[in-house]
Amino acid sequence: MQLASESFAPEETRPLIGYREWVLVGDEILSPLARTPWEAGPMQAECLPTCRGAFGLWRTASAHAGPAPDPGCTCGIYALFTPSRPRGRERLAVVRGAIVVWGRIELHQRGMRAEFARIVTLALPDSRRRSDAVAQLAELLDVEAVRARDLPVAVLAHGDPLEPTLIPT
Numbered sequence: 001m002q003l004a005s006e007s008f009a010p011e012e013t014r015p016l017i018g019y020r021e022w023v024l025v026g027d028e029i030l031s032p033l034a035r036t037p038w039e040a041g042p043m044q045a046e047c048l049p050t051c052r053g054a055f056g057l058w059r060t061a062s063a064h065a066g067p068a069p070d071p072g073c074t075c076g077i078y079a080l081f082t083p084s085r086p087r088g089r090e091r092l093a094v095v096r097g098a099i100v101v102w103g104r105i106e107l108h109q110r111g112m113r114a115e116f117a118r119i120v121t122l123a124l125p126d127s128r129r130r131s132d133a134v135a136q137l138a139e140l141l142d143v144e145a146v147r148a149r150d151l152p153v154a155v156l157a158h159g160d161p162l163e164p165t166l167i168p169t
Contacts, residue, residue, distance in 0.1 A: 015100030015159035018079020018112060019151075024093035024133060027140060031078075032094075040141045042118045047075035069106045069113035076106060076113030081162060083123070083151055095134055096148060097122040098155035107168055120158040123148040 022029035022038060029038050045068035069076025079101055086094075103115030122138045122145045124131045138145035146154045 015102050015118075016105065016112075016114075017155050017159045017161050018081070018099050018101050018114070018117070019083040020079055020097060020099055021084055022095045022097070024095045024130075024137065027137060029095050029137065038119060040119070040143070042116055043077060045069060045076045045113070045115050045117075047073055067104055067115055069104060069115065071106065074113075076115065077101060077117040078111060078113055079117065080111040081167065082110075083148070086125075086148075093130065093133075095122060095125075095137070096151070097143075098151055098158070100155075100159040107162070107166060109168055112162070119143050121146055121151060121154050123151045 021032060023032050023035075030036060031038065047068050047070065077099075079099055083098070084096060086096075097119060098121040099117045099119050101112065101114030101117045105115070106113045119141055120143055122134050122141070122143060124134050124145050124147055126148075135145045144154060
């Protein structure tokens with residue numbers, strides 16, 4: 001696989017592994033910034049009616065005609081190349097997990113934005129009470145729940161990591 005440009009990987013049909021965090025609200029998980037709910041099954045990125053474009057300027061989705069992600073926009077489904085680590089005592093009910101992404105993918109130093117994604121694994125937190133809530137959520141989403149330290153191995157059953165040579169420096 002070779003880069004199509006400096007920031008885009010070729011359109012991927014094979015699933016690539018990515019890692020995310022969500023906020024647990026009731027029995028659903030939301031993206032921390034956009035507050036977009038995540039559900040079972042495949043998701044497709046859409047540019048919102050207004051999105052933050054290049055240089056932090058707001059514009060309408062009609063400003064780019066192609067699919068998300070667009071290089072001049074912040075649209076797309078975000079994922080990191082490596083799992084994030086817990087940051088001490090977190091205020092929000094943070095849920096960590098792994099997704100697979102495919103389609104149009106924009107690459108960055110720490111992660112990527114993708115056209116399509118699907119949750120495949122949730123990481124069980126150390127807290128017994130929160131662990132039970134995440135296990136129930138995993139069951140609702142029909143995905144695997146594993147200990148956080150086992151996440152990088154468990155997700156290999158669902159996709160491939162991005163080749164390190166393709167990660168922009």
